[in-house]
Amino acid sequence: MSVLSPEQISERFRAFSPGSRLGYAVLLALVVISFGYGFFFQVISMNSETQVSGSYFFLYNLVVFLGFGALWLLLHKSYKARSASPARVFWTMLLLGLLFISAAIPLTSFGRDAELIDVFDAVDEFDYNTGAPLVVTTIFKSTFLSLFALIFTLYMIFRIKDLVLFKRTKTAQRNWYLMMAAMVVASLTFFMKSPREDPNILQVIALIPPLGLMVVNSLRASWIVYLNFKEKLISISLSTLLLIFLLTSVDAGPLPNPSPFLQDLFVYIQFYNYGLNIFVMLGIGFGVLYCTASLLLLLFHLPTTGDFQRKEHERAVMHSLTELINQASDPERLYAQIAASPVEAGSAQASWLAVADPQSGSLTPQIVATNKVTPGRVSRLVDTVSLFSDVSASGAYIYLGEAAADHRLSVRPGDGFGSMLAVPLIAREETLGILFVTKDVTHGFEQDDIDAIQVYAAQAAIAMDNARLFEEQLEKERLASELDIAREVQRKLLPQHVPVVDGLTIAASNVSAERVGGDYYDFLALDDERLCLVIGDVSGKGASAAFYMAEMQGIFQSVSRLAPNPSEFLRHANAALAHSLEKNVFISAIYGMLNLKTEEFTMGRAGHCPVAMIDLAGNARYLRPAGLGLGLDRGQLFEKTLQEERISLNPGDVFVLYTDGVVESRDVEGEEYGYDRLLESLKQHRHEDAEGIHDAILGDLDGFLGIESYDDDMTLVVLKWNGINLASAQSNSVKAKKSAAQIEQKID
Amino acid sequence: MSNFSVGFRSLQSVNVLDLKGELDAHTASELEAAIKKCQDDSIYQIVVNGANLNYISSAGLGVFMAYIEDLRSKGGDIKIAALQPKVFNVFDLLGFPMLFDIVDTEEEAIEKFDAQQTAE
Secondary structure (H helix, E strand, O other): OOOOOHHHHHHHHHOOOOOOHHHHHHHHHHHHHHHHHHHHHHHHHHHOOOOOOHHHHHHHHHHHHHHHHHHHHHHHHHOOOOOOOHHHHHHHHHHHHHHHHHHHHHHHHOOOOHHHOOOOOOOOOEOOOOOOEOOHHHHHHHHHHHHHHHHHHHHHHHHHHHHHOOOOOHHHHHHHHHHHHHHHHHHHOOOOOOOOOOOOHHHHHHOHHHHHHHHHHHOOOHHHHHOOHHHHHHHHHHHHHHHHHHHHOOOOOOOOOOOOOOOOHHHHHHHHOHHHHHHHHHHHHHHHHHHHHHHHHHHHHHHHHHHHHHHHHHHHHHHHHHHHHHOOOOHHHHHHHHHHHHHHOOOOOEEEEEEEOOOOOOOOEEEEEEEOOOHHHHHHHEOHHHHHHHHHHHOOOEEEOOHHHOOOEOOOOOOOOOEEEEEEEEEOOEEEEEEEEEEOOOOOOOHHHHHHHHHHHHHHHHHHHHHHHHHHHHHHHHHHHHHHHHHHHHHHHOOOOOEEEOOEEEEEEEEEOOOOOOEEEEEEEOOOOEEEEEEEEEOOOHHHHHHHHHHHHHHHHHHOOOOOOHHHHHHHHHHHHHHHOOOOOOEEEEEEEEEOOOOEEEEEEEEOOOEEEEOOOOOEEEEOOOOOOEOOOOOHHHHHHOOEEEEEOOOOOEEEEEOHHHHOOEOOOOOEOHHHHHHHHHHHOOOOOHHHHHHHHHHHHHHHHOOOOOOOOEEEEEEEEOOOOHHHOOOOOEEEOOOOOOEEEOOO | OOOEEEEEEEEOOEEEEEEEEEEOOOOHHHHHHHHHHHHHOOOOEEEEEEEEEEEEOHHHHHHHHHHHHHHHHOOOEEEEEOOOHHHHHHHHHHOHHHHOEEEOOHHHHHHHHHHHHHHO
8 A cells, every 4th residue: 555755645735726727627527527417317317207216316416515515616716815895795796696697587487387387386397206307498497507506605605704704713713614514514414305305303403503603603794893984885785785686686595575586596406406405595594694784783883983993093003103113223114104004004095205304404395205106296296395384384284175176286187186185294393294195086085084194194203203213323322332442442542550660559540431531541661760650631521532631642652751850741741732632621630750769759730639648657748739731821831830849758658649530529419529538538548558548549439429420530540659678679670460450431 | 400500790891700500511511602692792801700600620611711812812801700619729720820810709800800901
């Protein structure tokens, strides 16, 4: 026994997949064979004197049922489920119904002897005992009527399914398929039934489930909610017509009045196949039920149309809004989406969006997106500029029911601009753009349409506004990332480690209030004997300060090697900076020189905070020689006022250099840390090494502030002189090692 | 949110600017605007009264530096009066007293202007 591989199986099934020619051909052949067989069987039974034997009759029923199934599949395959409008569904059903009866009327009325018509059944055409047809025309009639009736019924069921399963839920889908199954089961209970017999109790019971489910399904009409007033009226009239048609033209079994057109239709079908007759009756009955229910629901919903419309539009707008938000990253796509949505939602036939471009400054509106109309056509036919200014000025929409009559439009009837609506997109009291929507009919927009488009425009405005904010944010982030790079560069300008010098401990740190700062400190070993250091503070904050700080670094690294003393250095620095500093920018600095050989500390102060110093005994003071800030005076005054301070070093001497961020930091009450607290803290911790003192001062400052953020750049450098160890005096040299000096960054 | 304000007072040919609050990088532009306005009104003699100035940052000091040359070239000046000790210390550290007349009272500042006028 060969087992088919999955590929082979799917290959076989693909032959029957929708759209495949082979599938169609096979099904069509089945239908033809089945109806052909049925036809010949009828001919044979017509010519036989007696009742056809049971097994033949069974075979006949089996074949015709298979034929019906094949026809069902064929129609199902060829039927394209579309979310068509309800009006269209009713309309097409009506059309097919008319086709059906126009084909069926000649068949039913052909060869009828009006004299012999029995009101109850057409006994004249079927044998009273066997139920066999009496003449060949009868066979034709019953075969083709059955075929047409089945096609019509199936088609109607498919159409109604689109409506019932509109916005489908699991339950709705289950109920639908249950109903179809129950209809088939009920039909099958009449499988071998002779048309001459009455239904037995079992068969009557089998009819109950399909009828119940038909009622349940006919109440599924959620599509009604989505119709506007006009569409509802159309649906009402069409469903009424269809209902009238079904009740009058198609003689639906249980009804008292037989159809005036299709005499004894169901008799013919019943004699062809009792089961089919039941199925067709149920199908048409369902059509009647559904039309009735729809009609009643439509009438019932008519007064609340506005509310539902608003609800629905809110929902639709929310949906569009999520669409819009997805486009927020790209203005072009956002514009296209804004222009497309009214057309997609069926609120308009064409639309376009005009935006007053803020970059151009002239505020001339530009058409940025169109839908179902070309920009060229718009600019030819519509004076967008004057409409834009009118709408912007009033802040309200303009509705032209007869667009051709308005002087701002040069349209003629037939241009497709029957009516036009221009709605402003307003966000934060600014008209960002105007959405134009048009229909080819005059007076094409009802008040509820206008309301809906206004709601949509408001949302679109928010989306556009967000897109702009998003752009700005991107720009900000670009800047921020550039500043991050600047900070990295700046960090490299600051010493990566403090120098290691015999007899001296050094600790230093720098914190910027913003990403980049204007504080600077540095060390430079000139030779084995001399260590230079500088601390500086550029006025102002941020990027400009950072540039001058970088310049200061360049000056320090180069001029230090040439200047014999602090005064000389500061003079050179002032002269160099005079060329580049803005008028309102100056730099305060302290330049110090430590001579290990002479054990002296020499310093000059250019407007900077005084150096705090303390000796082993605890005598603390500030060193404040006179001196102007760098860049304040570009002439003689700077040199005249500059003084130097020279200190002979004793073991235990501590020098603290800092920027104003330290002493001017204020706690929540606004009190400054101040010079006294700094000196007090220094006194308390003077016995520790430089790093200990440095950390203690910062700790004391943090404790005083009670917060972890600073308003200003802050730099703190501590030097402690321990004295030269004579044994290593010969070899003392200035080296560098990794230090704990950290350049932190204040996170805002 | 700005906790800084500039008040104008006009006394003959002298404009008095009353500074109040905190002058820093964020509020410096207000003082700039005030001095610009004096220039536009062709008044180049400015007295800055700092009695109510509680704090000044280096960016605030920069404003004085930005305009002083211009004003002096037009025969005017900025004289700074009545600074609180803490604020004066900031001016003093940088050596501003070498560059500006910084006096104890507004009257003194106006007298200095008058003395200059008569000298000319």
